[in-house]
Amino acid sequence: MTSPTDDSRNHADVRVQGSTDALPLSPALGVTLDAAKMPRRSTLVDRRVLHITAVSVVLGIGAAVIAKILTMLIGLITNLAFYGQASTAFSSPADAVPHLGWWVVPIPVVGGVIVGFMARWGSRAIRGHGIPEAMEQVLLNESKIPPRITFLKPISSAIAIGTGGPFGAEGPIIATGGALGSFVGQVMKVTGSERKVLLAAGAAAGMSAIFSAPIAAVVLAVELLLFELRPRSLIPVALACVAATGTRYVLMGTEPVFAMPVLASPGGWALATYVLIGAVVGLISVWTTKIVYAIEDWFEELPIHWMWWPAIGGLVVGVVGYFAPLTLGVGYSNIENILNGRLTLTGLAFLCVMKFVSWSVSLGSGTSGGTLAPLFTIGGALGAVAGIGVAAVAPHFGMDPRIAALVGMAAIFAGASRALLTAVVFAFETTAQPAGLLPLLGGCTAAYLISALMMRNTIMTEKIARRGVRVPAEYAADYLDQVVVGDACARDVVTLQIAQTLAEVRRWLGEGSPDAQHQGFPVVDEQGRVHGVLTRRSLLDPQWHYTLTLGELVTRPPIAVNEGHSLREAADHMVAEGVGRLVVVSKDDPRKLVGILTRGDILAAHGRRLREARHSARHLRFRDGLRPRPEEAVASRH
Incomplete structure (x- = not known):
């Protein structure tokens, strides 16, 4: 010096x-460095994290209760619309088609009209499957979701699904849980970062409560909502998921959502084939994403107000449902049947095509629904068809069509959303099949690779990317923190x-x-x-x-x-x-x-x-x- x-x-x-x-x-x-302004030493957690964690645990319990109420509301609307009876017990719309005949067609149309009216005079944010909208609020609006979404989203989704919409309950409850977390964060005096954690905790807790998959829900929050992996965000989200799953155990039981018999570990040739099936399904997931948004663009060209689009989508749902009743409603039983090999090759192919037509048009119309369950149905059917075909041509490979269905189910989600770890862990948690872990990892990674090579945005990010929102696609350790x-x-x-x-x-x-x-x-x-x-x-x-x-x-x-x-x-x-x-x-x-x-x-x-x-x-x-x-x-x- x-x-x-x-x-x-x-x-x-x-x-x-x-x-x-x-x-x-x-x-x-007398002014010395003893009074100098020095930066505060960063810590992994502090007392503030304890406060946010306590709130997140309460959010987790609340999300589980809301998930139970939502499933009961879907059951009530389904029974009223298709069976003319007041009951909250779950029932499949498919069983009502034989005695309703063509009268099944107008039911989804009526549901679409109601959802359109709610979106027009309630909030446009209820349209779609909710996760892209939550991502947009996290990235641009300090995680502030309008409070009315907390009740408008589940009600509109229950109406859409209860009148035959080909969606699962998981998307709406994830969106509702996120909205609830955001609302609590807006009422409390918290920072934008803490509000983001509460939003992610509510959303992940909702997924935990629906699927009893807490680890997958935590990973989903990291991959699609938090855009970070830090103790101060991971701890509240993880404990919220634990609380939500524990509450689900009390309210709904502890059985896996998609129960399967014990599977045998695959051999070398079978494992390689599962990876190849994952790659093929990954290619299909790319085209699935492109077609969904092409249909959405087609609706944008219609010379009528967007309020009426869900009714048009409902018309397609009703017509398809008349010919393929299994496409109506949440379809969780379809996924379980696919994973357990209860459908024939023809039945699998027919369900796959018709479910895709019904779901893609309905989602593209802007109604209130989700993507996870439909994608799992389509991907599971694709995987099962491939598994049956390979087992017939090369029986010495030792292929199990049930594992192929499991790989297809997870791989299509991994390719469409690029939430790789979420897809792998979710498929394991919902089936409790450890023998499927290695095929899942290989198949989902192959799908992820194909998707990353062919598609910049995903089914979760394409919509907001078109609005000029740049979504982080890679997470890396902060370089400045290493020097x-x-x-x-x-x-x-x-x-x-x-x-x-x-x-x-x-x-x-x-x-x-x-x-x-x-x-x-x-x-x-x-x-x-x-x-x-x-x-x-x-x-x-x-x-x-x-x-x-x-x-x-x-x-x-x-x-x-x-x-x-x-x-x-x-x-x-x-x-x-x-x-x-x-x-x-x-x-x-x-x-x-x-x-x-x-x-x-x-x-x-x-x-x-x-x-x-x-x-x-x-x-x-x-x-x-x-x-x-x-x-x-x-x-x-x-």
Whole structure:
């Protein structure tokens, strides 16, 4: 470190944080680094997390109760619409088709009209399956979902599903749980980040309560709602899911949602075939996503108000339901039958096609519904068809069509949503079949790979991406949190002595030395301890008499950072204090100046990371005998 009295001076761009401009003159020799503004040390959790966790547990219990009420409401509407009786017991609309005949067609139309009216005069946010809308609120609106969605979404979904809509109850309850968490977060005094955690906790708890899949629900929250993996968000969400699942055990029992007999572990050839089936289903999931949004675009071109679109979708649902009754309603029994091999090859193919037609048109019309159960039905049927075909052609492979159905069910969701881990864990938790884990991992990863190669956005993100919302697709450890300040700061700093007078410093500034051209200078004592920072403007201000010492001009402590802090902590400190430079002090002696950290130093650290990545990519291309891309060639010259 140097001062203006040194023979050799180093060039460092030092800007001040703590200017004395427009401050009343007061002796400040006693201002030391003991009063410096240092960044708070980041911790994994704090007492605030305990508070958010307690609220999340209550949310989890509430979401489970709402899930039970929603299933009862769906049962009530189904029985009223198809059987003319008041009962909350679950019943399938398919059983009513033989005695209703063509009268089954107008029932979904009436449901669509009601949903359209609710969307028009209640809230447009009830349209669709809910998860994209929740993602949009997380990314753009500090996780603030309108409170009316908390009751409008489940009611509209119950009407749509109860009148034959080909959806599951999981999408609406996930959206409702998220809306409930957001509402609680808006009533309480919480930050935007904490409100996001409450939203994710409510949504994940809803999925846990419907499917008894708490681990998959936690992973779903991480992959689609939280966009992070931190203890302060993971702990509340996980305990909310535990609370919701425990409440479900009390209200609905502990049996797996899709019970299956014990399966045998697959051999090598069978495992390879399951992975191939996953890849094929992944390809189909890409086209499924494209077709759904193409149908949605087609509805946008209709010359009638969007309020009537769900009625048109309901008409298709009714016609398809007349010819294929199993496509009506939630269809959880269809999934269980597919996974247990109870449907013939012809029945599987017919159900797969008709369910896709009914669901895609209905969802594209903007009615209130979900995507998980329909995708599981379609993917499970595809997997089962493939498994039966391979078992017939190559019986020595040892294929089990039931495992193939399980892989297809999970792979189509992994490909369409790119929630890979959610798909794998969900299929395991809902069936409790450990022998299916390895085929699931292989098949879902293959589907994920195909989807990532062929499709930028997913069935969850395409809608909001069209509105200009950029959704994070990759999660990585914060690079700034891995670099310490001591490795990035400038250590050769031009300093001023606390005992120097203004006359000396002004004379030095007037000499035109390169070191004197900076906009600010740390002020230190004889032991190298920093007392503050003075701007060039303050040093040249004529209101200060030339006989004053620099120690008398320092009126506020410096904004500092320890050399052991991370660049993330330093960057956050800069933003919080509204400065672009930080004084860096020794971790052994917190009063000793060791350097200056600027915004440019932080960008330079990012530059090193980018150069390393480009160098690695360029090395691989040269190794493979490929020419470097133009941008890589430019980077290499710099």
